[in-house]
Amino acid sequence: MGWLWAIIVGFVLGLIAKAVIPGKQHSPLWLTTIFGIIGAAVGNAVARAAGVAETRGIDWSRHVFQIVAAVIIVALGDMAYMALWGNKKRQRERA
Template sequence: MSFIWAIIAGLIIGLIARAVLPGRQNIPIWLTIILGVIGAIVGNLIASALGVRDTGGFDWIRHILQIAAAIVLVAIVAPLWAKRVSR
């Protein structure tokens, strides 16, 4: 069941990352999900290193770090994907 939640969280985080970035990112939805999942994992690692992974209440800092990591990933991968597809 946690695998399904990881996919759902990856989709949401990936879509938020794509919405925050200016311009259009021509990447498929499956790549958005993968980048969102990786962003969530990287964000969790950073939050753990900072000591803010588990707090009382809603973990705003952890989620912001997850989205920020996904934004960086989408910003790096989207141009590479566009070059790959345009060949």
């Protein structure tokens, strides 16, 4: 059940990150979900290091760390995706 929640949270965080980042992101949805999962894990690690991983009630600070990490990772991941695959797609479209 843990993997299912990781995928759901990663999907939601990835979509939120794509909505926050200005401009169009070209990475596919499955890759955005993976970036969101990584963002959630990094956000949890940062929250744990900051000492706010476990609080009473809803862990708002942990969620903020997760969203910020997901935005950064989705932005960097999309740039890497376009650097690796973007030119190849453009060349195929022109041919």
